[in-house]
Amino acid sequence: MPELRAVLLGACVVVLAGCQNYNDIAMKIGAPPKEAVDLRSFEVRRYDRVSDATLLAAATATLQDLGYIVTESAPTVGVVVASKQRDAVETGQVVGQVVLTVALAALGTINNPTWDQTQEIHVTLVAAPVGPSTARDVRVSFDRYITNNHGQLWKTELVMDQQIYAEFFDRLGTALKLEQDG
Amino acid sequence: MRLATLARTLPLLLILAACARADNTPLMSTKSPVELRAMQSRSFATPDRAQTLRQVIATLQDLGYSLDKVEAAAGTVTATKLAALRMTATVIPRGTNATVVRANALVNFGGRQHQVDEPLFYQQNFFAPLAGAMLVQALPGPALEEGTAPATPATAPPPARPGS
Numbered sequence: 001m002p003e004l005r006a007v008l009l010g011a012c013v014v015v016l017a018g019c020q021n022y023n024d025i026a027m028k029i030g031a032p033p034k035e036a037v038d039l040r041s042f043e044v045r046r047y048d049r050v051s052d053a054t055l056l057a058a059a060t061a062t063l064q065d066l067g068y069i070v071t072e073s074a075p076t077v078g079v080v081v082a083s084k085q086r087d088a089v090e091t092g093q094v095v096g097q098v099v100l101t102v103a104l105a106a107l108g109t110i111n112n113p114t115w116d117q118t119q120e121i122h123v124t125l126v127a128a129p130v131g132p133s134t135a136r137d138v139r140v141s142f143d144r145y146i147t148n149n150h151g152q153l154w155k156t157e158l159v160m161d162q163q164i165y166a167e168f169f170d171r172l173g174t175a176l177k178l179e180q181d182g
Numbered sequence: 183m184r185l186a187t188l189a190r191t192l193p194l195l196l197i198l199a200a201c202a203r204a205d206n207t208p209l210m211s212t213k214s215p216v217e218l219r220a221m222q223s224r225s226f227a228t229p230d231r232a233q234t235l236r237q238v239i240a241t242l243q244d245l246g247y248s249l250d251k252v253e254a255a256a257g258t259v260t261a262t263k264l265a266a267l268r269m270t271a272t273v274i275p276r277g278t279n280a281t282v283v284r285a286n287a288l289v290n291f292g293g294r295q296h297q298v299d300e301p302l303f304y305q306q307n308f309f310a311p312l313a314g315a316m317l318v319q320a321l322p323g324p325a326l327e328e329g330t331a332p333a334t335p336a337t338a339p340p341p342a343r344p345g346s
Contacts, residue, residue, distance in 0.1 A: 022296035023303060026289040029267045030298075030307035033246045040244070074252035077236055081249050122248045126239055139240070143248050145265050156264040158246055 033158060039141070042165045048135045050176065052078055055127045055136055058175035065171065068123060078127035078136075088116035088146055117149040121159070140168055208288050211299035221301035223284045224309045225276060226316060231257060234281045234316070235273045241312040242269065266290045267298075269308070283312065 033039060047055065056075055063070065068082035097113035104111040125140045142159035211218060228234060235257055242249065247261035247269065257273035269287040276282045285308050287298040298304075 022289050022291035023298055023300035025291050026267055026287060026298040026303050027300065027307065029263055029289065030245070030269075030287070030303055032244065032307070032311060036244065036246075039246075072249060072251060074254050076254040077232070077239060077252060079239060079249060079252045081252075124243060124248045126243055126249075128236055128240060139243055141243055141246075141248065143246075143264070153265060156266070158264075 035160065039158065039160070040139075042162045043141050044137055044139045045169045045172075046130065046135055046137050047176065048133075050134070050136055050180070052127060052129075052136070054176065054179050055138065056080060058179045059125050059127065059138065059172060061179070062168065062171045062175045063123060063125070065175070066168070068121075080125045081123070082125075083120055083122045085118055085120050088119035090116060112150075114148050114150060114154075116146050116155070117151075118147045120145045120147075138169075138172065140165065206295070208295035208297060211297045213299050218299060219284075221299070221304050222286055223282055224312075225280050225282050226313075227279060228281055228316070229275065229279050231273055231275050231281050234283065235259070237312060237315045238271045238273060238283060241308070241315045242271070244311060244315065245307065268295075271308075283309075285309075 052075065056073075056078065059080055060070060060073070063080065063082045066084075068084045070080060070082045072081035073079065093115045094113075097115050101111040101113045121142060121144045123140060123142050125138065127136050127138050129135070130137055142164060144157060144159060145153055146155040146157075148154045226234060232254075235254060238259055239249065239252065242259065242261045245263065247263045247267075249259065249261045250268075251258070251260040253259075258270060260268065260270045262268045267287060267289050269285055271283060271285045274282045274284065285304055287303065287308075288295045289298055290296075
């Protein structure tokens with residue numbers, strides 16, 4: 001009986017998912033991230049007594065130091081966008097997939113092993129003045145698109161690792177000092 | 183005879199099939215331009231177009247979009263969220279005391295892009311947060327030490343005013 005219930009529940013979920021249209025999908029994807037407050041807390045740093053030009057020069061240099069290619073720059077509104085591609089293969093994931101494929105083959109089921117192959121990391125950096133003061137808020141956000149070993153884009157996510165943001169701001173602080181010292 | 187005909191036409195069919203491309207043209211909404219304009223536009227009581235553009239950018243970043251293209255002179259921003267939802271927002275001056283923001287979104291669904299034509303999407307997932315950001319920006323920020331994270335506003339943003 002529990003199996004039958006599970007099958008019926010699964011069937012209902014499939015039917016309901018099938019009823020979704022493009023607007024429903026847009027509503028879900030477009031909703032503010034649940035972790036928006038947490039994200040903001042580690043995505044934003046405030047810098048005082050710094051010009052837009054100095055800040056953007058330091059930010060661009062930091063991104064280039066980290067291996068990013070700048071893809072968009074709009075200095076009048078404090079925007080720099082950059083991306084880089086990196087290997088995403090994790091040995092554990094590959095081994096797991098191969099073992100699963102062998103195990104399923106022994107049971108007579110064909111499995112196409114799939115693992116993360118490459119990742120494209122996007123970074124959006126926006127510097128904004130804080131009121132009429134000389135302070136600037138820098139907000140940086142990272143997200144990554146992962147392509148599998150079949151060449152398909154199969155995962156997209158906002159990067160939530162605080163350490164990555166902390167390291168970026170440490171480097172930006174150093175670059176700012178270098179820019180200000182000339 | 184039939185086999186010979188098939189042998190002659192098959193390569194031609196294969197060549198033609200190889201030349202055919204998947205249709206990537208976005209499927210546009212069937213709603214009227216008036217309906218679309220109403221759901222996609224809001225008017226804000228500020229003549230400051232540059233500041234409004236900055237707030238549009240900040241809102242998109244808040245919502246988890248990554249920026250693709252920013253044309254400050256034209257007042258346009260294009261951004262993508264999780265490789266599936268793409269939005270273009272345009273900031274247009276209206277008279278001497280107002281600025282209109284118009285947003286248009288496309289979503290990937292079933293292998294094609296569809297123009298989003300749900301009023302709630304634009305209101306809840308863009309204009310309400312934008313109105314909140316514009317209100318917060320109008321308030322002076324607290325002084326902080328260099329390189330520290332500013333406080334996050336804890337209040338929910340008020341809804342945007344219906345636009346023209």
